[in-house]
Amino acid sequence: MIKIGKVSNTFAYFVRKGKHPKNIEKMLKKIKFKADELNTDVFRAGNKKYIFIGIGSKKGDILRKAIAKALSIEGKITYIPNDLDIEEQIRLVVEGAVLYSLKFDEFKAKRDKKRYVLGLMVDRKFKRFINKVKVIAESQNYARRLAGLPPNIGTPEYMVKEARELAKKLGLSIKVFDKKALKRKGMNAILSVNAGSDKGAFIVHLTYKPEKPRIKVAIAGKGITFDAGGLDVKPARYMFNMHLDKTGACVALGVIRAVALLKMPVEVHVVIGLTENVIGSKAYKPNSIIKAYNGKTIEILHTDAEGRLVLADVLSYISKDIKPNYTFDFATLTGAMSISLGKYAIGAFSNDKCLSELAKKIGEKAGEKAWPFPMWEEYNEMLKSDFADVKNIGSWNGDAGSITAAKFLEHFVKGKWLHFDIASMMIAEKHPYYRTGPIAPGVRLLVNMLEVLENGCR
Ligand code: BES
Ligand code: ZN
Ligand code: ZN
Numbered sequence: 001m002i003k004i005g006k007v008s009n010t011f012a013y014f015v016r017k018g019k020h021p022k023n024i025e026k027m028l029k030k031i032k033f034k035a036d037e038l039n040t041d042v043f044r045a046g047n048k049k050y051i052f053i054g055i056g057s058k059k060g061d062i063l064r065k066a067i068a069k070a071l072s073i074e075g076k077i078t079y080i081p082n083d084l085d086i087e088e089q090i091r092l093v094v095e096g097a098v099l100y101s102l103k104f105d106e107f108k109a110k111r112d113k114k115r116y117v118l119g120l121m122v123d124r125k126f127k128r129f130i131n132k133v134k135v136i137a138e139s140q141n142y143a144r145r146l147a148g149l150p151p152n153i154g155t156p157e158y159m160v161k162e163a164r165e166l167a168k169k170l171g172l173s174i175k176v177f178d179k180k181a182l183k184r185k186g187m188n189a190i191l192s193v194n195a196g197s198d199k200g201a202f203i204v205h206l207t208y209k210p211e212k213p214r215i216k217v218a219i220a221g222k223g224i225t226f227d228a229g230g231l232d233v234k235p236a237r238y239m240f241n242m243h244l245d246k247t248g249a250c251v252a253l254g255v256i257r258a259v260a261l262l263k264m265p266v267e268v269h270v271v272i273g274l275t276e277n278v279i280g281s282k283a284y285k286p287n288s289i290i291k292a293y294n295g296k297t298i299e300i301l302h303t304d305a306e307g308r309l310v311l312a313d314v315l316s317y318i319s320k321d322i323k324p325n326y327t328f329d330f331a332t333l334t335g336a337m338s339i340s341l342g343k344y345a346i347g348a349f350s351n352d353k354c355l356s357e358l359a360k361k362i363g364e365k366a367g368e369k370a371w372p373f374p375m376w377e378e379y380n381e382m383l384k385s386d387f388a389d390v391k392n393i394g395s396w397n398g399d400a401g402s403i404t405a406a407k408f409l410e411h412f413v414k415g416k417w418l419h420f421d422i423a424s425m426m427i428a429e430k431h432p433y434y435r436t437g438p439i440a441p442g443v444r445l446l447v448n449m450l451e452v453l454e455n456g457c458r
Contacts, residue, residue, distance in 0.1 A: 002094055002134050004127060005078075007119030010049045012070040012077045017057045020082070028052065037062060038069060038432075051077065059084060061367055064096030065432035071100055071116050078119040090126055091133050093118070095367065095444070096433050098137035102144055104437040136258045136447050143247075143254030143440035151226035151243040156200050156274040159223060159249065163204045163272070166253060170260040175205040187313040189292040193306040194275040196230060196283025201275040203314060206253075208260045213267035214454045218324040219256070219446070220314045222307040222331035223249030223274040230277050230303030231285060238335070244426050244438050245307070248330035249274065251422065254443040259450065266450050269322050273310035277303070289388045292316055294412055299388035301396075307333045308392060308405055312412045319414035326355070326453060327417040329409070330442050336401035337424035345369035346441055347421040349406035354457040355418040358449055368445040370420065379407045416457075420445075 013024060015035040020028065027033075027043045027050060039054035051073055053066040070077055081089050097118045105111045120130065146154065146162060160176055167174040179201050182191055187203065194201035224245035228234060234242070249272035256270045284290075288300045290309075294316035298309065311329060318327055337347050345363075348370040350356040356372035363370035382394035382404050390411050394404025406419050425441040428434035452458075 001115070001117045002097065002130060003117065003119050004122060004124060004130065005119055006121065007078055007117050008076040009047055010051065010074045010077045011080050012051045012053065012067065013080045014055045014063060014066050014082055015052050016055055016082055016084070038065060040069060040073070042073070049074070059088070060092070063089060063092035064099070064367065067093045067096035067118070068100035068433040071097060071118070075114045076117040078121060080121050086122065087126070087129065090120060090122060090130060092367075093120070094130060094133045095137045098134060098141060100433040100435070102141045102435075104148055104435065107150075132262060135261050136444055139254040139258035139261070139447075140440055140443040142257055143250040143443055144438045146253065147244055147247040147250040147438040147440045149243070151276075154225055154243060154246065156202050156223070156225055156276065159225065159246065159272070159274050160202050160204060163206060163253065166257060167206055170208070170257065172256065172260060173207045173209075177203040185293060186291065187293045187317070188290045189298065189309040189312045190273050190275060190314070192284040192288065192290045192300070193230070193277050193309050196278050196280035197276040198280070199225075199276055203317065204272050204274065206256055206270045208256055208268045210263060210265050210267065212265065214265050215326065216267040216269070216324040217450065217453070218269040218271060218318040218322050218327045219252045220311055220318060220327065220329035221249035221252030221270065221272040222246070222311055222329070222333065223272045224277050224307060224310065225274065226276045226278060227304070227306065228278045230306060231279060231283050232303045233279055234304060241427060245332050246274070247332050247422060247426055247438060247440055251330040251440050251442045254440060255446050258443060258447045264450060266454060269318070269324060271314050271318055271322075273314045275310065277306040292412060294320065296390060296411055297388040299385040299391040301391050302393045305392045305405070307331050308408045311409055315409060315412040319412070323415075325416065327413055327415060328420065328446060330420050330422055332423040332426050333421045334402040334405045334423055336398060337421050340402065341371060341424045343424060345371045346425050347402055348372045348418060349375055349403070349421065350418040351375060351410060351413070352416040352418070352457070355416060358452060358457055359418060359445065362448045362452065363445050366444040366448045368441050370445060373403055373406065375403070375406060375410070379403050383408055
């Protein structure tokens, strides 16, 4: 919980290298405090307790980490701002506190009952701003929790139920296409991926429509509730954590949650494709040729490149039936993302330079870095099939794996489009504020981008 004003007699203060207010300087001297990054010490003065956390000479992400550390010491603290930019401090501290407050322990008998309350010693005029930052971070938490649901619980059916509940809560309209409806519409790509599963396949379309929308945006999400690889089955080590392959769909839901709660003047359509990718006697096979919703045929070379097939139908649906000004998609699409970017950034792939540059710029501010990749025409060569319009992998050795996946998606979009490959940041391990579990990256990034895009890309 975040409040303006004092909430307890435990105070948190982040110590930068340099000067501080006199009373604080005195205490720091007494305990010989060093402002090294995340160095922590506690000072008691009467019934007051001060938690000092060093942040060195850095700004930005270190503040999210520092507030998480302060909250780990004491669940209820009052934050005293230092001399850095005040809005920036509020944003980082609120984000850090909200993200850290999600514990991923809902399946344990003994849950951590600690409640977090953060008081901010700031002017009341920041109330609206604080609420906005909080809502966006909570929407990321919504996505993180959903993404982390185990595969036996977070099934396609469960996700549909969840989407219906979200729509009801937020007053969104919702359309659900089940297997029968998908068949009728000719959405054979998602149906092929689903063929080996005993669970359903769904495309869910949620709409948020404000009174006078300035732009119309569609957000697609890959929602594979478990990716075993299909007949080209994954080895155990790579199958582990593949319940998180629905993260893209969860992020898309998180974005519409924030947009609707903040009543942003943007019409938002979220379209998520939900199914498992598993083995069964009916599972789709390599060498199959299937026709996607936009009429293009796809030759299957690898059944583990399934996310792009689901998105082929979802993106076709967006360009045929929604026709937005901008299309975005979130997908844990390629393992190769971790090879190129490690765990510190997601990939941005676009047919519009302005969009990918905007993602890069806003990403750095939002604390969710996105790096633009090339989308040169040459890569299409790698996707040419002898027997169909396109094949579902670019090469057997993984060359340009993430780019060719993005180029594949491009066959199914019309208009300005940006694809986020979020596989590199699917999961955190012992992270200062994400803890251990799904990150669901992109909610903060895209909501902040939409604020700019209201007035067109520039
Ligand atoms: N869901 C995976 C990608 C993935 C891997 C995400 C690891 C997060 C962590 C995707 O469906 C997949 O299996 N991709 C293959 C593509 C290959 C067969 C061309 C991959 O990345 O190896
Ligand atoms: Zn796969
Ligand atoms: Zn996958």
